[in-house]
Amino acid sequence: MSIHNIIHSYIHRYIIMLYILFIHMYILIIISFNINSYFNSNIYKYIMLNIIMKIADAELLKLIKTERIVTSSEVAEKFSVSWNTAEKHLMELLISEKVERIKKAGVTLWMLS
Numbered sequence: 001m002s003i004h005n006i007i008h009s010y011i012h013r014y015i016i017m018l019y020i021l022f023i024h025m026y027i028l029i030i031i032s033f034n035i036n037s038y039f040n041s042n043i044y045k046y047i048m049l050n051i052i053m054k055i056a057d058a059e060l061l062k063l064i065k066t067e068r069i070v071t072s073s074e075v076a077e078k079f080s081v082s083w084n085t086a087e088k089h090l091m092e093l094l095i096s097e098k099v100e101r102i103k104k105a106g107v108t109l110w111m112l113s
Contacts, residue, residue, distance in 0.1 A: 060089055064099060069111045
């Protein structure tokens with residue numbers, strides 16, 4: 001991996017962290033700084049489950065486009081998540097018909113639809 005790719009990866013992660021931080025701050029302002037209701041609120045759950053996962057999905061689709069065919073293990077390694085988490089994200093993309101899968105003995109291959 002070249003130094004350019006490493007730097008780009010760190011910058012991209014930093015931007016995502018800032019984006020998440022701004023979302024949290026915005027929600028805190030909306031609910032008048034009531035911390036307990038913030039973390040128990042449906043707004044927080046919606047943002048955590050939808051907006052942040054969409055960022056990961058966009059990155060995942062970019063990876064699949066670049067590599068053409070990936071396995072769940074490769075996705076898990078690339079994004080530093082468990083195999084189950086990677087498989088879950090890939091299944092969500094399969095349901096939304098953004099990717100296709102091919103099952104082989106002991107491995108599942110994923111590619112863009």
